[in-house]
Amino acid sequence: MVLEATMICIDNSEWMRNGDYSPSRFQAQADAVSLICGAKTQSNPENTVGILTMAGKGVRVLATPTSDLGKVLSCMHGLEMGGEMNLAAGIQIAQLALKHRQNKNQQQRIIVFAGSPIKHEKKALEMIGKKLKKNSVALDIVNFGEDEDGKPEKLEALLASVNNNDTSHIVHVPAGQNALSDVLISTPVFTGDGEGGSGFAAAAAAAAAGGVSDFDFGVDPNIDPELALALRVSMEEERARQEAAAKRAAEEATRQEKGEEAQPQSDSQNATMNATEKASDPMDEDDALLKQALALSMNIPGSDSSAGDAQMSEATNDDQEFALALQMSMQDGSKDSSDQSDVSKVLGDQSFMSSILSSLPGVDPNDPKVKDLLASLPSQSEPQEKKEEDEQPKDDK
Amino acid sequence: MSAAESATAIHRNQVDLLDFIDWSGVECLNQSSSHPLPNALKQGYREDEGLNLESDADEQLLIYIPFTQVIKLHSIVVMGSEEDGPKTVKLFANREHMGFSNVSDFPPSDTAVLSQDNLKGKPVVVKYVKFQNVRSLTIFIEDNQSGSEITKVQKIALYGSTVETTDMKGLKKIEDH
Numbered sequence: 001m002v003l004e005a006t007m008i009c010i011d012n013s014e015w016m017r018n019g020d021y022s023p024s025r026f027q028a029q030a031d032a033v034s035l036i037c038g039a040k041t042q043s044n045p046e047n048t049v050g051i052l053t054m055a056g057k058g059v060r061v062l063a064t065p066t067s068d069l070g071k072v073l074s075c076m077h078g079l080e081m082g083g084e085m086n087l088a089a090g091i092q093i094a095q096l097a098l099k100h101r102q103n104k105n106q107q108q109r110i111i112v113f114a115g116s117p118i119k120h121e122k123k124a125l126e127m128i129g130k131k132l133k134k135n136s137v138a139l140d141i142v143n144f145g146e147d148e149d150g151k152p153e154k155l156e157a158l159l160a161s162v163n164n165n166d167t168s169h170i171v172h173v174p175a176g177q178n179a180l181s182d183v184l185i186s187t188p189v190f191t192g193d194g195e196g197g198s199g200f201a202a203a204a205a206a207a208a209a210g211g212v213s214d215f216d217f218g219v220d221p222n223i224d225p226e227l228a229l230a231l232r233v234s235m236e237e238e239r240a241r242q243e244a245a246a247k248r249a250a251e252e253a254t255r256q257e258k259g260e261e262a263q264p265q266s267d268s269q270n271a272t273m274n275a276t277e278k279a280s281d282p283m284d285e286d287d288a289l290l291k292q293a294l295a296l297s298m299n300i301p302g303s304d305s306s307a308g309d310a311q312m313s314e315a316t317n318d319d320q321e322f323a324l325a326l327q328m329s330m331q332d333g334s335k336d337s338s339d340q341s342d343v344s345k346v347l348g349d350q351s352f353m354s355s356i357l358s359s360l361p362g363v364d365p366n367d368p369k370v371k372d373l374l375a376s377l378p379s380q381s382e383p384q385e386k387k388e389e390d391e392q393p394k395d396d397k
Numbered sequence: 398m399s400a401a402e403s404a405t406a407i408h409r410n411q412v413d414l415l416d417f418i419d420w421s422g423v424e425c426l427n428q429s430s431s432h433p434l435p436n437a438l439k440q441g442y443r444e445d446e447g448l449n450l451e452s453d454a455d456e457q458l459l460i461y462i463p464f465t466q467v468i469k470l471h472s473i474v475v476m477g478s479e480e481d482g483p484k485t486v487k488l489f490a491n492r493e494h495m496g497f498s499n500v501s502d503f504p505p506s507d508t509a510v511l512s513q514d515n516l517k518g519k520p521v522v523v524k525y526v527k528f529q530n531v532r533s534l535t536i537f538i539e540d541n542q543s544g545s546e547i548t549k550v551q552k553i554a555l556y557g558s559t560v561e562t563t564d565m566k567g568l569k570k571i572e573d574h
Contacts, residue, residue: 104494134427134454135496164453165430 005048005065005106006040007094008033008113013055013085015116015146020175025145028180029113030076032142035181036111037072039190048106050097051075054090055083055116061093065101085116091128095137108137111189114155115145122150122157129161138167140189144180245289290359411471414464414555415440422463422533426497429453432549434460443552449477450550456541458483458548459497463533467560470528472520473536475511476552480543482516483550485509489535490528500537516542520556530560 010033016026033051040047048065049072062075091110098108110132118125132139139162141155152172159170169188173180184190418438425434432451436442452458470490477483487505489495506527515521534555541548 099496099498130454134457135498136426161454 001044003044003046003103003106004040004109005050005098005101005103006036006109006111007050007052007065007097008036008111009090009094010051010053010079011055011085011113011115011145012053012079012081013083013116014081015085016081018145021144021180025115026079026081029115029144030079031179032113032181032184033076034073035185036190037069041067041069046103046106048101048103050094052090052094052097053079054087055085056080057083059086059089059093061097064097065106084119085114087112087114087118088120088124088128091132091139095132095135098137099135108135109140110137111140111142113142113144114151117146117148118151118154120154122154125154125158126161129158132162133164136164138162138164140168141170142173142180142184142189143170144173144175147174242289290356411556411558414468414470414557417464417466417468417559418555419463419465422461424461425450426459426461427453427455427457429547437550437553438462443554446551448551450553452538452548456538456544456546456548457497458536458538458550459495459500460536460538460553461493461495461533462536462555464531468531468557469525469560470523470531470534470555470557471525472522472556473509474518474520474552474554474556475509475515475550476518477511477516477541477548477550479513479516480541481545481547481549482511482542483538483540483548484511484542485539486511486521487537487539488523488528489537490531491533492535493533495535495537500539505537511542518552528557531557 010029012026016024016029018025021028037049040049046067048067049063049069050061050065051063051072052059052061062079063072066072091112094110095108098110101108129139139159141159143152143155155170159168162168171184171187171189173183415438423434423438428434429451430453432449434450436445436448437450442448450458470488473488475483475486486509487500488507488509489500489503490506492503507523509515509521509523511521512519536553538548538550
């Protein structure tokens with residue numbers, strides 16, 4: 001929201017006829033200029049923008065700094081290319097135009113599009129830069145188009161002599177698939193030192209880029225906030241549901257003692273319990289979902305019912321209490337089967353458990369250990385916990 | 398010592414105009430961002446010898462100070478070091494938003510060439526008649542003592558009086574009907 005007067009220096013030299021930026025360098029430049037004008041006026045309604053051309057017969061000011069966007073854009077029409085760009089004169093005349101701005105409280109900024117070779121010496125450019133800095137004028141340089149030897153160095157030197165506290169920037173835009181405007185949108189030229197114009201820039205990016213977007217759900221929050229919000233909320237609910245289910249699965253896994261398979265789960269469960277983190281292995285989630293589906297289909301009460309998203313939050317709360325209770329019981333080493341009556345019902349159903357176990361990758365139901373576990377399932381017994389402790393150190397190696 | 402004496406002698410009915418400076422409008426062109434104007438102007442900072450106002454790109458400085466009310470300027474104190482302190486100082490009264498390009502467009506209200514005494518704290522008495530009705534003051538530091546690239550100013554103090562002086566205590570007495 002910085003109050004700013006900007007002069008944009010356009011390169012309309014012969015080099016702009018080149019088509020390496022689609023559709024032509026000049027057209028790409030014009031698009032970028034219109035986007036910049038829009039961004040500046042949007043970030044602060046009192047901002048003014050002016051335009052001048054650097055090539056052609058000589059430096060010509062097309063529009064003095066004005067907040068009338070229409071006037072600025074209309075003077076971009078019918079511009080002719082030709083001649084050579086005169087960078088030094090262009091910048092100096094831009095500085096003069098800014099000096100005579102109507103609102104003296106505006107910060108002064110010049111944006112230069114340097115598309116053709118620069119005939120000035122580095123020294124001369126540095127002198128100009130110093131003068132700009134002395135009069136507290138910020139300078140943004142867009143280096144595109146011709147890539148001759150020494151051009152980037154000259155422009156960097158110019159930037160270094162102007163730059164005061166990072167208010168000035170330089171952007172190098174190579175020719176390629178991305179349009180000039182798209183590349184510029186993410187740069188400080190647009191975002192204005194990290195404030196203000198980013199909203200406009202984001203909207204413009206979504207509009208221009210079409211399918212390619214950086215937003216989480218392919219929906220621009222600026223364009224359709226409700227849809228984006230709904231997507232985000234449902235994503236979070238799903239994640240919470242999965243975590244709860246994963247936690248439940250891990251709890252069951254520790255109690256079942258599924259041999260080596262259980263170890264990563266029980267370890268993670270212990271780590272989870274101890275650290276009260278919600279991270280879980282992907283396999284846990286698969287197990288959880290599988291168990292969930294099986295339990296649901298068997299209409300077991302107390303299992304995670306996904307009927308109605310509204311109940312989800314309550315369900316997850318219950319699960320967390322579950323986990324806490326389990327943790328306490330594990331640490332104490334005492335039986336606490338009262339809370340887990342429902343779940344132990346599930347576990348007690350041997351056929352159900354063995355079917356689940358057989359579906360797990362890596363677990364062989366014929367493994368004697370597994371068989372032992374299945375047999376000892378219905379009761380929470382200390383031998384089980386001891387086993388778990390035994391197997392834990394094994395895994396810790 | 399003599400500087401202090403002469404300073405107090407002049408300040409008989411002059412006050413430090415620090416309280417009347419409109420800080421929201423104070424500007425300084427060509428200052429270094431690590432050594433800005435408040436180092437030389439603000440109470441406390443200006444007494445600290447380690448804190449200076451320094452120029453950036455070259456040795457010139459353009460300081461714009463608006464006031465909250467109309468004042469008369471009597472004298473100024475500019476303190477700096479022997480080599481890097483300012484030499485030629487031009488004062489412009491009531492000129493808004495000057496730039497380095499138009500300092501030479503109109504004559505200054507007063508010009509002062511600072512001596513070593515001045516740099517140590519001896520006030521420079523200005524042409525009082527030219528500063529009777531000052532809303533804003535522009536100080537243009539043209540060069541420094543040794544001609545180096547950077548001008549360093551340790552303290553700038555302005556002394557004068559306000560145009561409308563209201564004695565608050567006097568007001569209270571009148572109210573007692």
